[in-house]
Amino acid sequence: IDELLSEGVAGKRVFVRADLNVPLDGTTITDDGRIRAVLPTVKALAEAGARVVVASHLGRPKGAPDPAFSLAPAATRLGELLGTEVAFAADTVGDSAASTVSGLTDGKVAVLENLRFNAGETSKDDAERAAFADRLAALADVYVGDGFGAVHRKHASVFDLPKRLPHYAGYLIATEVGVLKKLTEDVKRPYVVALGGAKVSDKLAVIDQLLGKADRLLIGGGMAYTFLKAKGYEVGRSLLQEDQIPAVTEYLERAEKQGVELVLPVDALVGPEFPDLKTKAPANPTAVAADAIPADQEGLDIGPETRKLYASKLADAATVFWNGPMGVFEHPDYAEGTKAVAQALIDSPGFTVVGGGDSAAAVRTLGFDEQAFGHISTGGGASLEYLEGKTLPGLAALED
Numbered sequence: 001i002d003e004l005l006s007e008g009v010a011g012k013r014v015f016v017r018a019d020l021n022v023p024l025d026g027t028t029i030t031d032d033g034r035i036r037a038v039l040p041t042v043k044a045l046a047e048a049g050a051r052v053v054v055a056s057h058l059g060r061p062k063g064a065p066d067p068a069f070s071l072a073p074a075a076t077r078l079g080e081l082l083g084t085e086v087a088f089a090a091d092t093v094g095d096s097a098a099s100t101v102s103g104l105t106d107g108k109v110a111v112l113e114n115l116r117f118n119a120g121e122t123s124k125d126d127a128e129r130a131a132f133a134d135r136l137a138a139l140a141d142v143y144v145g146d147g148f149g150a151v152h153r154k155h156a157s158v159f160d161l162p163k164r165l166p167h168y169a170g171y172l173i174a175t176e177v178g179v180l181k182k183l184t185e186d187v188k189r190p191y192v193v194a195l196g197g198a199k200v201s202d203k204l205a206v207i208d209q210l211l212g213k214a215d216r217l218l219i220g221g222g223m224a225y226t227f228l229k230a231k232g233y234e235v236g237r238s239l240l241q242e243d244q245i246p247a248v249t250e251y252l253e254r255a256e257k258q259g260v261e262l263v264l265p266v267d268a269l270v271g272p273e274f275p276d277l278k279t280k281a282p283a284n285p286t287a288v289a290a291d292a293i294p295a296d297q298e299g300l301d302i303g304p305e306t307r308k309l310y311a312s313k314l315a316d317a318a319t320v321f322w323n324g325p326m327g328v329f330e331h332p333d334y335a336e337g338t339k340a341v342a343q344a345l346i347d348s349p350g351f352t353v354v355g356g357g358d359s360a361a362a363v364r365t366l367g368f369d370e371q372a373f374g375h376i377s378t379g380g381g382a383s384l385e386y387l388e389g390k391t392l393p394g395l396a397a398l399e400d
């Protein structure tokens with residue numbers, strides 16, 4: 001983007017593909033981290049006199065307009081953060097978008113409605129995506145890719161559109177890629193990875209890669225119970241992906257052979273049912289050993305011994321990557337595991353990276369100071385796929 005700025009952008013229509021996919025409670029944004037993350041790019045362009053057209057997806061609507069997934073709240077928040085009025089187009093490539101963009105003056109910003117209200121955005125059909133990208137291209141002179149959270153998607157605005165316009169990487173993408181390089185090239189050791197989240201199936205590919213790279217892998221969250229089951233423990237009513245047990249068993253064996261410490265919870269906080277996240281009514285969980293989860297109970301967080309164990313395993317790390325909460329952190333009775341890992345990262349003298357999605361939202365909603373971490377990524381799936389060594393369509397299109 002510095003190259004673009006030095007060439008001069010005054011009067012040019014610059015399409016910024018951002019990731020404004022923020023969590024919403026109705027129309028209230030519960031975590032605006034992704035909007036704040038794109039501010040440097042939007043500000044720099046606006047200050048240089050560009051006519052900035054910001055576009056993003058939000059959620060997973062079904063290729064047609066759906067008010068529950070409107071980007072209007074994100075546009076309002078962007079305006080508040082920029083301290084200036086931001087125009088909002090009620091569609092993406094229709095009359096409203098055309099008139100909103102043509103009404104922009106130099107240095108002004110507009111946000112288009114959710115890209116995914118158009119089936120062409122996410123289509124697997126190249127021609128359908130291309131047709132949508134052509135219509136988007138008509139709205140701009142230049143493309144800036146800055147939606148790091150979506151670079152792993154082969155979508156029209158991420159992959160096809162940059163091929164149609166002079167294209168540049170924004171500040172956020174440049175920062176995110178720089179950080180991820182530190183985790184993949186010449187990583188400082190010990191390199192410790194904490195992985196949580198609900199489903200082990202989402203993490204298989206990254207575990208596969210990390211077994212060859214990390215020195216220690218700490219497992220928490222719902223996915224831990226499939227590991228415990230693979231070790232032969234009963235897990236009661238805890239989340240379990242039976243079909244993943246063979247893969248998980250293989251990882252446990254491989255870790256041992258390769259000398260990677262794969263650390264599992266030694267205890268868990270269990271309750272008879274999933275807690276009520278709306279009322280946050282007390283759940284009164286019980287701490288039990290990992291091999292003694294009662295048949296009628298569900299594991300919902302790592303237990304106090306595991307908290308201490310994981311903190312000690314993180315204490316001497318030179319590099320840490322953490323992705324996925326350790327428990328149902330949205331309920332105060334099951335937030336301690338996630339808090340303990342966040343605190344261990346803060347206490348660590350090493351370079352610490354929080355990998356996107358739920359874990360990034362967790363550290364902010366639990367009240368931690370973002371500045372206390374080395375980096376909080378805006379990409380959940382995107383940072384995992386980068387670490388898996390995959391080619392990410394949105395980065396390939398920009399490098400091209």
Ligand code: 3PG
Nearest residue numbers: 019021059149150380381
């Ligand atoms: C994310 O939340 O990880 C990104 O915004 C991508 O969203 P998606 O998984 O719906 O493509």
